[in-house]
Amino acid sequence: MQACVSPAAVSxxxxxxxxxxxxxxxxxxxxxxRQKLDAISTDAPKGMVQIARYFGNEFLRPDLExxxxxxxxxxxxxxxxxxxxxxxxAAESLRDHSFLSRSKGGSDMLKALLALPESNGxxxxxxxxxxxxxxxxLAEWSLKSLADYQAELARRxxxxxxxxxxxxxxxxxxxxxxxxxxxxxxxxxxxxxxLLVFSTKGxxxxxxxxxxxxxxxxxxxxxxxxxxxxGKTEKAAKTGRFSMxxxxxxxxxxxxxxxxxxxxxxxxxxxxxDSPLPARALFAMDGDEQAPPLLGRYFWLEDLAxxxxxxxxxxxxxxxxxxxxxxxxxxxxxxxxxxxxxAAPKTVLSEKSAAALVRKIQKAGAxxxxxxxxxxxxxxxxxxxxxxxxYLQLWADFVEESQxxxxxxxxxxxxxxxxxxRRECHVKS
Numbered sequence: 342m343q344a345c346v347s348p349a350a351v352s353x354x355x356x357x358x359x360x361x362x363x364x365x366x367x368x369x370x371x372x373x374x375r376q377k378l379d380a381i382s383t384d385a386p387k388g389m390v391q392i393a394r395y396f397g398n399e400f401l402r403p404d405l406e407x408x409x410x411x412x413x414x415x416x417x418x419x420x421x422x423x424x425x426x427x428x429x430x431a432a433e434s435l436r437d438h439s440f441l442s443r444s445k446g447g448s449d450m451l452k453a454l455l456a457l458p459e460s461n462g463x464x465x466x467x468x469x470x471x472x473x474x475x476x477x478x479l480a481e482w483s484l485k486s487l488a489d490y491q492a493e494l495a496r497r498x499x500x501x502x503x504x505x506x507x508x509x510x511x512x513x514x515x516x517x518x519x520x521x522x523x524x525x526x527x528x529x530x531x532x533x534x535x536l537l538v539f540s541t542k543g544x545x546x547x548x549x550x551x552x553x554x555x556x557x558x559x560x561x562x563x564x565x566x567x568x569x570x571x572g573k574t575e576k577a578a579k580t581g582r583f584s585m586x587x588x589x590x591x592x593x594x595x596x597x598x599x600x601x602x603x604x605x606x607x608x609x610x611x612x613x614x615d616s617p618l619p620a621r622a623l624f625a626m627d628g629d630e631q632a633p634p635l636l637g638r639y640f641w642l643e644d645l646a647x648x649x650x651x652x653x654x655x656x657x658x659x660x661x662x663x664x665x666x667x668x669x670x671x672x673x674x675x676x677x678x679x680x681x682x683x684a685a686p687k688t689v690l691s692e693k694s695a696a697a698l699v700r701k702i703q704k705a706g707a708x709x710x711x712x713x714x715x716x717x718x719x720x721x722x723x724x725x726x727x728x729x730x731x732y733l734q735l736w737a738d739f740v741e742e743s744q745x746x747x748x749x750x751x752x753x754x755x756x757x758x759x760x761x762x763r764r765e766c767h768v769k770s
Contacts, residue, residue, distance in 0.1 A: 359417035359431065359487075360443075363424075367432030377436055384440040388412045396480050411483045415447030416440065421487045422450065451482045454490060457497035458504055461528035463521040499598070503528045506595035510535035513588060516546040520642075530640040532599055533606050537639070540586040549625070552641040556613060556620045609635055660723050664688055668728075670735060675766035677716040677736050678747075686719075689767045692759075699758040702747050711748050713740045739765065 355362065364381075367373035393399040393408035420443060424430035434443065455478045482490070507528035508518055514535060521531065538547060541555050585603050587596070612634060616623060623635045664672060665688055672688035679686050682702050690698065702710040713736070720732050743765065747758050762768050 358413050359421040359426075360413050361417075363420055363428050363431035363435060366428040367435060370429070370432070372429070372432040372436055381435070381440045385412065388441050388444050392483075396475055396483075412444050414484055415451075416443045417447070418450060418487055418490060419443050419446035422490070448479075448483070450490065451479055452476055454494055454497065455479060455482065457494075457501050459497065459500070461500050461503050461507075463504070463507075463518070463524070463526055463528070463531075500528075502594065503532070503598050506598050507531035507535075509592065509595060510588075510599070511546065514538060514544065514546040516642075524640065524643070526640040527637075529602060530638055532602050533609070534639045534641065536585060536587065536599070536602070536606060539588060540584060546642060548642040552624075552639070553620050559610065560614060605638075609638060660725055663723065671765065671767045673732060673735065674739055675762075675768075677719070677739075678762070678766060680719045681711050681713050681716040683710075683712075683715070689769060690762070691769050695759060695762050695766075695768045696755070699747070699755055699762070703750065703754055703758065705750075709748075711744065713744065 364373065368378070389405060389408040389412055390399045392411050393401070393404040396408070396411070397404035399405065399408075420431040420434055423434060423446070455476055508521070508531075511517070511521060511531055534547070534552075537555060537559075538545075541558060543551075543555065545551075547555060585606070587599060591599060613620070613623060623633050624639060625633065625636070663686055664676060667673075667688050675688050675690060676686045679690075679698065682698055684698055684701065687694075704710050716736055717733060720729055720736065724732050743761055746754075746761050749757060751757070759768075
């Protein structure tokens with residue numbers, strides 16, 4: 342027995358363009374009269390030719406057929422979006438406005454969509470070589486549905502909001518959009534860094550030197566007080582000492598996207614404060630090592646001059662500490678003789694320590710007791726760059742004249758070597 346199906350139980354899928362459905366509804370319900378239909382029939386071919394010319398050639402039949410699909414889809418896109426899918430409202434829109442204006446409305450929607458960023462990265466966009474060329478991606482999107490448009494809009498709008506928030510925060514710290522684009526950074530890294538700067542009372546965007554100082558300050562601040570109770574060194578206690586600061590004048594439309602990154606910043610800080618590694622090992626690549634855990638999550642300005650200056654000042658400070666601020670030849674040669682002999686570096690020796698040093702140098706064995714190359718390398722590693730050549734030449738001259746005496750095995754080798762050290766180095770009697 343064949344089952345009977347009620348017509349009311351059958352729902353037919355209407356695949357017609359929304360424009361066609363709105364047009365039919367308008368005619369059936371007396372919203373669109375003959376005069377309006379004639380106007381649409383006149384405008385549609387004009388619009389098709391314009392679209393065919395914009396995307397290709399108005400004299401080619403395939404381009405004209407594609408243009409027909411595009412203009413119908415553009416009108417459908419605008420009508421369905423503006424009416425919320427209400428056919429009566431859509432038909433009334435066709436009645437009250439020209440067909441070409443509805444097509445332009447759909448085109449404007451798509452151009453606005455395509456102007457939104459696709460990713461949160463900052464890169465200077467290449468200008469179109471031909472200002473009259475079609476907007477990139479418009480050919481594809483002019484044939485897509487409202488559902489596709491809405492999904493892409495929902496994806497891109499939060500990205501734009503995040504980038505706008507990053508641009509605003511960077512501007513508060515003196516950084517312009519062009520600098521973000523030149524650095525090829527991304528919005529999350531900018532927002533994270535900005536919040537760290539504000540929270541540590543900074544007022545300018547940091548280069549690496551300043552960023553490293555900021556991290557060092559956070560580590561110092563996180564250390565428990567000498568009399569703190571056990572357990573205060575846990576991650577929660579450490580990060581609990583850090584108070585996140587958000588600018589009071591942050592626009593309301595950016596507040597949600599900025600605050601959403603706070604948990605990830607606190608997680609990063611927990612790693613930073615717990616790790617025994619120096620900051621650079623956590624944030625930046627050095628050589629062919631494995632990628633550090635916080636690589637790319639924060640953004641600092643690349644200022645080679647500042648980094649070199651900081652390095653030179655650090656080296657100078659370390660050198661001054663070793664030499665005690667003494668830069669005379671006797672102090673330097675005393676230091677370098679100690680290093681070449683594998684002893685602790687000193688700039689002054691007592692008679693007793695000088696004799697012990699000579700005995701060490703002259704002691705027989707497979708391993709030489711005096712290696713000038715060690716001191717040469719020591720100078721390259723620690724001496725200020727602008728003095729290195731002079732110091733290396735001083736050392737080379739000393740080695741050439743004195744090595745045979747220092748390493749002599751003659752009867753009076755000890756006395757001769759000590760006399761040499763008293764003459765060339767600093768030996769207190």
